[in-house]
Amino acid sequence: MAVKVFYVEDEPFLGQIVRESLESRDFSVTMVDNGTAAVATFLTCQPDICVLDVMLPGKDGFAIAQEIRKHSPSIPIIFVTAKNQTEDVLKGFQSGGNDYLRKPFSLEELIARIQNLMRLSVKNPTRPLDTIEIGRYRFLPLLYELRLGETVRKLSHRESTLLQFLNDSRNTTVQRKDILLKLWGDDSFFNSRNLDVYITKLRDYLKEDSSVSIITIKGIGYQFTVA
Structure with a gap:
C-alpha cells in the first residue's frame, strides 16, 4: 500500500x-x-x-x-x-x-x-501497550508517555524513539554515530547538535530518580544506566 x-x-x-x-x-x-x-x-x-x-x-x-x-x-x-x-x-x-x-x-x-x-513510526494499532520500567518511571512508547506516579509527561516522537533506543542498550555503551544513523539517517553536524538537545531534555525528564542516568562517554557516545 x-x-x-x-x-x-x-x-x-x-x-x-x-x-x-x-x-x-x-x-x-x-x-x-x-x-x-x-x-x-x-x-x-x-x-x-x-x-x-x-x-x-x-x-x-x-x-x-x-x-x-x-x-x-x-x-x-x-x-x-x-x-x-x-x-x-x-x-x-x-x-x-x-x-x-x-x-x-x-x-x-x-x-x-x-x-x-x-x-x-509505530504503525500497528493492535500491538499491546508495552510498559517499560525505568527505575521509578514507567515508559509507554506507543503512547509517547513517561510516567512518574500520577504525573504523565507527553513525549515527542523523537524523544520517545531516542529513549527507547537508549533503553534497548541499557547499561552498555551506545556509539553516538549509531544513534544519529538510527534516528536521523545521517551523522551530520546539524543532526549531532539536535542529538545534544534531546539528550539534555531526557536528562531533565528523568532527573527525579537518581538511579537513572545518561552518562556521556567522551568521544564515543552514551551509556544509559539504571541502578
Whole structure:
C-alpha cells in the first residue's frame, strides 16, 4: 500500500516538482498551498506522514503542526523551510516536528527522510501497550508517555524513539554515530547538535530518580544506566 503524504507548500513550481517526484516513487500525495486549509484537509485525507513548509499564507507550518498533533500525536512531521537559524530549528521541534529540511534540498534527501521516519513510526494499532520500567518511571512508547506516579509527561516522537533506543542498550555503551544513523539517517553536524538537545531534555525528564542516568562517554557516545 502506498505511503500517504500530506504536503503543504505555497510555491507552485516547487510543489509540483516535489509532488510529481513523490508520486513517481509510488507515494500518494495530497497537497495544499496555504495554511488556512491545511488542518481540515489533513483530517480528511488521513495521511501517514506530513511534509510542511514553514512560511505559508494564512497560518505557518509550526502552528499547523501543533494543531495536527492534537488530532494525531504520533504522526511523523517534516518541516521544509528556507530558515536556517538555530532558534527556528528548535521551534520546529518544539512544535511537534520530527525532522527539519532546509531549502534548497534534493528530492532524494526528502525521500530518504520520509522513508526513515516511516521505518521509525509505530504503525500497528493492535500491538499491546508495552510498559517499560525505568527505575521509578514507567515508559509507554506507543503512547509517547513517561510516567512518574500520577504525573504523565507527553513525549515527542523523537524523544520517545531516542529513549527507547537508549533503553534497548541499557547499561552498555551506545556509539553516538549509531544513534544519529538510527534516528536521523545521517551523522551530520546539524543532526549531532539536535542529538545534544534531546539528550539534555531526557536528562531533565528523568532527573527525579537518581538511579537513572545518561552518562556521556567522551568521544564515543552514551551509556544509559539504571541502578
